[in-house]
Amino acid sequence: MAQVSEDIAAPAGRAGWRQLRWARTTLARLGGVTLAVLIVGAYFSVRTHGQILIGSNLLGILRGLSSIAIMGFGLTVVIIAGEIDLSFAMVYGLSTNIVAILWVTHGFPVWVAILIAFGAAILVGAFNAFFTAVVKIPSFIATLGSSTLVFGLTLYIGQTQNISYQFPPIGDAVHKSDASFFHDLGSASLPGGFPEEGIWALGLLVFFSFLLTRTLFGFRLKAIGGSRAAARVVRLPVTRYIFLAFVIGACMACLAGILDFSFVGSASPDDGQADLFPVFAAVIIGGASLSGGKGTALGTVGGALLLAVLANGFALIAAGPFASQLLLGTVTVGAVVIDRFTSRGATA
Amino acid sequence: MNALVGVSIRGLHKRYGDTVALAGLDLEARPGEILGVAGPNGAGKSTMVKILAGEVGWDEGEILVDGRPWSSDVGSNRVAVVHQEPQLFPNLTVGENIVAGLANGWSWPRPGDEHHTLFEELDVYRFRQRLLGELGLAVQQRTEITRALVRDARVMLFDEPNSALTPDESSEFFRLARQLAAAGRVVMLISHRLTELAANSDRVAIILDGRCVRVLEGEAKTPESIAEALVRGIGGAPAGEAGSPRSVGAGGDTALELVRATDHARLFRNLDFAVAKGTVTALIGVEGSGGREIVQACAGLRRFSGQVRVDGRPRRQGQLQRSVSFVAADRAESLFSNLTVGENLVIRLDDEISHGVLGLRRRRMRALGEDLRSRFDVKAPGLNVGVRALSGGNQQKVAIAAAVGSKPHVLALEEPTRGVDISSKAEIYEILRAFAADGGTVLLFCTEIPEVYEVADRLHVVSDGRLSEPLAVPSFADMEALAKAVASLEAHARRPTVAA
């Protein structure tokens, strides 16, 4: 290709043009989600006469997106690896019930209960990974099965009760220090009413951005998701990475469950189930590809933000479920379409 | 030149964004003839095929088919393409693939029907109930050829159609192509195999930089003149001329050795095979002969029972990766399409590009990538472009560069220049020879004599899991002599006569 050889011959001396092109690329890259958030935000600002922009409401949006984003980070890792996890929503429920039962009902120290909950999550992740990477069942089916198993386990452990650590069932005593420690995990009072879950989400955003773009782990993960066959040829540790990915996914779901339990105050049998779709939507809107090899933490937060802004706006105008679900679906599809559109124009 | 019949292309222009694919292509293909089309990768041949088949549009120019302007109806009904990489449905059976999309019903020809002998030769009938995805590349290609035949299109475009066919199947294929042309169709044959092109086409069009620069026919239509015409535009040495003088290789020491190895699927049994250090050793054989599997086994990518030694020391199969770097035939298995050129170049270099699992050294990655890119002369607009944006030849160079960059004892490759343009081929051969000259060892599985002739020091013919005596390739006067020797070895392959 004559054109191409000329390009290489000219060194990268025209720095100004390069910066411009990079800016256009970045804008295009942020394009779909950012654009959607701005459009939706603008719409609701007008519709609610600016109420959506009130400080404490913005913080409420941040809190609302936090647990979705946290679970989203875990799911993003799994999806980049080229797999799918359908069980994380149930792991969320499992962890809240484990902590509730062990700590509130049986009096374990709260940090022990938390550790056991994470241990259970790690086991579920390992279980998923085993069937996916070793037995080689498609991860969609393996995690579909494990999600039902985990739900059954949740029902058994929690005995389908609703348990609160602030109002424990009669006969159970909860140590005040444990209770305040647990409360401060997810809902400590911070200056200005800043939501603590938001801090968790932002901190994990930094962590996962770093992990995915600046570590060998992230680099190899993308490769493994991009082509499993090539990964095998260049001898990447595929099985190990699939285990790590599923365990990370499960642990994030466990963390989200514990933080939400801390905030809401009660655990119930079907905790987490309603989060399955929103988390997937956030991750996909954020630019991850279901075929693997592509995804970012920032994108996932963007997707979670979009969903949270929509939900918040609909609540403010008290639209019925019909209007809100209709628009939610439209915006989800629209954001992905815009994203594909702008990514074609971007170089590389 | 009767412009009313056949395919007539005039002044065809096509751009993809900034890249010019076709810059005023003029081409005539007459019915009743086989038009060979030769040109380096990226010259525009595939684009022309896609335009004729209706897969992409074009910017300027005129295309007439049998005197009528081309339309998408023409593209779908009258033009059939048999692709370089089969584009079929792996989840359907062979039979279903053949009839997929046909408007009318169809059944297998019976003895006496036209095409019957041809169908016999193509030998896809016995696979008709098998899922295509489970079958090898050769059968998939033959299915695609069958499919094109069944469509009975007016214009048949063959894009590297026989790269995975045996010599016998190939000649049958060309006989068929002749029959198709004789029946009044327009047949275009795109191939990098210049000997076959010259032998089987009536005319050969040379496509360079998006234009048809010459059409060779009659006495001028020889493999040498085609090769000359092709490389002249690129400015490289014509293929076939020796670049740097090649030594036979130091020999002596054994870089890698298989001892009493039996493949888990029994494609080779009780095999003893030694690869001499500092040589380029090639294995040649048809699909199913075991040659491909032997190379994969040497790379540790195929389970076998038996021993393997590297530099004389026994190794576990799981450890082979440290000494042997492998490049697969299928680029989907050697490159990561979602990563950039630079990332692909350094993906194997774990130790050098990071401190442990966490600290990725981006600057080091960039430096290493740039070093590899320039060393192997990969033509890319930068390290930051997706590897998919490169031409086939340059992608292959990336894959090989990545493998060489990991400084292995042995470089194992399957079909290193499959689907690669002629100048990139020459460059790749140079890379491999340089690697061997520096003391490394290259082990190849090849399917084409010219490739072996250009690059190998030693050649083993593989048949039914057994290796022949090694042939000293440089000792053959020309490709034909080598081809004859190989053919006779394949024909007479009985007892294994393998020694180090």
Place this chain on the structure above:
Amino acid sequence: MKSGSWSGGSPRARLRVALVLAVLGALVYAAVGGARSDAGGGWTVQLRHGGTFTLASSIAAKVKAHKPINYVFSYGSCSIQGFSQQYQAGYSDSLPQANSIYPITGKRLCPPQTQQDVNTQINQIQALLNTNQVDCLSIEPQSSTSMASLVAQTLAKGIPTFTVGLSTFGNELTNFTQVPFQEGTTAANTVLSYMKAHNMHFTTFAVSGGDPTQYWAQQRAIGFRKTIEKAIPNANFVTTEKNMLNTTYDPGKTYDAFKAFLSGAGKNVQVIENVDIGAGYAAQAIKDAGLQGKAFSVGWNVIPNEIAAIKNGTQIALFDQNWPQQAAFGAIACAEFMKTGKVLPNTQHLTVITKANLNSGLAELKNFKQYALTGLPG
């Protein structure tokens, strides 16, 4: 779209960091700027579990100026069959009634999912709270504990808060709901009156339900059993709340469960108390087993096959929880509180429908306005 992790480290990383910092900065600024303090100033009432509640001064000021107040009603799901429909109807019909007491504008919030989604319900309420659009609040919590801390917050802010439906561990002004234990008692008394009226002597009973471990299911069963055992000392319960027959809510499975039960462990049972919507299937199974006249069912909610069973005498009664009435409570209680400072008490009682009052009872249920909330002055 390829990853951006290759070249261009400095300028890209800088912009990204700047972007994140800018967003964070905006949030912090918003947080500091948006805080809303609220000292007391309005009137004070006693709370359910002790302590006092004082109406926020801003709301009190509105009332003094006779401005309309913002009422918000939040319930657990917009899409539960039957339940959500009746809740929506009750809410809509309550607004005119409330407005005749004091002007209020209402907003209705519900999470769209059928499954429990506490987070969404809280987020919805928080959105309106954070934008100061809630002067009075009514919540139907999805579990006894999930709204407890939210209610504590709203009360601390001086927003009158009521809860309806599920009983809650919160400290709201009123929890307007059926009390499941009382429901069980009512059911038992209905059966006892029936026995007296028809001169029947039942001794063998059973309890069943679609979701046996739920608190309300348990309490309905316990209330029933205790009341029966008090009146009939030698009553025998083949299944109690501890081993309630689990019918699930799936119609086919419910019927099968009863059929199997009646031919097995329950073959001598005379009254089956089904603590939710499945009693009609019990009646059908009774009929199909040829036990009509020997065995009877009682159950909850207005379901067509239960009504049919009442008509043909196999079901003694059905009990309705008056969901629309629960949904209506909040608006009226808010209006009342604003006007007079009085907190309406929980006056919910089960509506009992038997063969005797079938038509009038159903009609009454359809037009919930008829059963005016007692305690309402005027």
